[in-house]
Amino acid sequence: MAESVQIREVGMRDGLQSIAEIMPTETKLAWLDAEYAAGVREIEVSSFVPPKLLPQLADAEAVVKHALTLPGLTVSALIPNSRGAERGLALGVHEMNFVLSVSEGHNLSNVRRSTEESVADFRRVVELCREQGGANRPRVNCGLATSFGCTIEGDVDEDRVRRIANEVAAAGADGIILADTVGYGNPAAIGRVFRRVIADIAPVPVAAHFHDTRGLGLANVLAAFAAGCKAFDASLGGLGGCPYAPGATGNIVLEDTVFMFESMGLETGIDLEKLAAAREIVHRALPEVMLYGAIAKAGLPRNFHPVAQAA
Ligand code: ZN
Numbered sequence: 385m386a387e388s389v390q391i392r393e394v395g396m397r398d399g400l401q402s403i404a405e406i407m408p409t410e411t412k413l414a415w416l417d418a419e420y421a422a423g424v425r426e427i428e429v430s431s432f433v434p435p436k437l438l439p440q441l442a443d444a445e446a447v448v449k450h451a452l453t454l455p456g457l458t459v460s461a462l463i464p465n466s467r468g469a470e471r472g473l474a475l476g477v478h479e480m481n482f483v484l485s486v487s488e489g490h491n492l493s494n495v496r497r498s499t500e501e502s503v504a505d506f507r508r509v510v511e512l513c514r515e516q517g518g519a520n521r522p523r524v525n526c527g528l529a530t531s532f533g534c535t536i537e538g539d540v541d542e543d544r545v546r547r548i549a550n551e552v553a554a555a556g557a558d559g560i561i562l563a564d565t566v567g568y569g570n571p572a573a574i575g576r577v578f579r580r581v582i583a584d585i586a587p588v589p590v591a592a593h594f595h596d597t598r599g600l601g602l603a604n605v606l607a608a609f610a611a612g613c614k615a616f617d618a619s620l621g622g623l624g625g626c627p628y629a630p631g632a633t634g635n636i637v638l639e640d641t642v643f644m645f646e647s648m649g650l651e652t653g654i655d656l657e658k659l660a661a662a663r664e665i666v667h668r669a670l671p672e673v674m675l676y677g678a679i680a681k682a683g684l685p686r687n688f689h690p691v692a693q694a695a
Contacts, residue, residue: 386691388651390615391641392426393419394593395666396447397462399623399634400440401431403673409443411669413450418665419620422658426458427451428481428617432468448475462527464495469509469524473516480513481561482506483527484552486545487534490565494529503551510556523558527593531577533568542573546580553585560590561617564604567597567633571607578611591615594636596622596676601636602644616641621663621675637677639663643684651691656684 396415400407412429419427429451435442444461451459452475460479463469472480484502485491491499506526513521530537531545549560562577574592582590592608592615594601605616618641624634642654656679667675 386649386651388614388653389609389645390426390591391424391638391645391652391654392428392458392460392591392615392617393424393620393638394428394617394635395619395621395623395638397428397431397441398617399619401438402624402634403440403670405670405672406440407669409446411665412443412447415620415662415665415669416447416451416454418662419659420454420457422656422662423652423654424659425456425653426460426479428460428462431462431464432471433462433464444471445475448472448477452476463509465505466509466512469512470516472522473513476520477522479523479525480509481525481527482509483529483563484548485529485534485565486548487530487537487540489536490530490534493536499548503548503555506552506557507555514556524556525559525561525591526552526555526557527561527563528552529563529565531562531569532564532573533566535566542577542580545577546584549581549590550584553588557588559588559615560585561593562590562608563593564595565593567595567600569594569604570600571603574604575607575611578608578613582612589615591617593617595624596633596636602640605636605641605644618642620659620666621677621680623666623673623675633676637679639677639679643679643688646690647688649691653692655690 430441430444430447458478461477463480592613594604618638619635620638622634622637642652645652
């Protein structure tokens with residue numbers, strides 16, 4: 385059997401949250417269905433933030449309910465706090481992603497709490513899920529934002545990333561997501577930090593969440609993979625540029641990430657030709673929004689063989 389990697393679509397949350405024009409719920413459901421048909425089996429479908437803070441994701445409940453009808457799909461949602469965790473528990477999502485920033489300045493400006501206070505909040509979220517979730521409780525991951533640099537503080541100390549990853553694992557995280565939130569990471573730093581954190585907290589899995597802001601997205605993916613990471617966040621068409629910063633791209637491009645791994649003989653389970661249908665849905669719904677990706681532009685090379693077909 386071919387070795388495989390796991391790719392999670394985060395465009396419906398991370399991509400859409402930076403776009404002002406509200407995507408209708410039916411379009412989100414059509415997008416979900418098209419990605420499911422293409423073989424995507426893990427999707428962060430929304431965020432349980434207060435609807436008035438983020439009108440784009442005010443339909444979180446409806447999107448989650450629909451996603452839960454798709455067999456074999458891991459339905460994932462971002463939770464900012466215990467209140468969000470309660471909404472996720474009530475709906476029965478499979479996976480919740482709490483986020484805190486390793487950079488003190490970034491965490492203070494985002495949630496007006498120190499990083500240590502947010503680690504304590506995460507501990508309470510884990511306890512809440514253990515108490516109320518029973519045997520079928522969702523997996524609770526912790527995302528460590530700004531792990532590779534911060535727009536406020538610049539460099540982020542690698543030992544600090546490691547220490548907080550260990551604290552969060554000790555608090556009961558089912559998984560950790562090391563995030564290069566603003567695209568400051570480089571392959572050398574990413575290789576070092578992933579290798580250390582994976583060794584420290586095994587068997588708790590460590591996933592990668594990278595933005596392609598400065599063009600190093602796929603190089604960083606490869607560095608994390610070489611360091612032992614097997615799970616990667618990506619968004620269709622790299623959705624998620626900041627509307628106020630022209631040229632600032634969003635997450636790493638889902639299609640290109642799938643292409644890279646499949647070309648290397650690593651199975652993703654995702655069909656690139658079917659993924660094009662999902663891209664068309666997003667493009668038609670948000671014609672003003674820039675979609676990225678080399679494969680969408682150039683097409684698949686003649687010698688491309690998806691792993692599933694070669695096996
Ligand atoms: Zn992100």
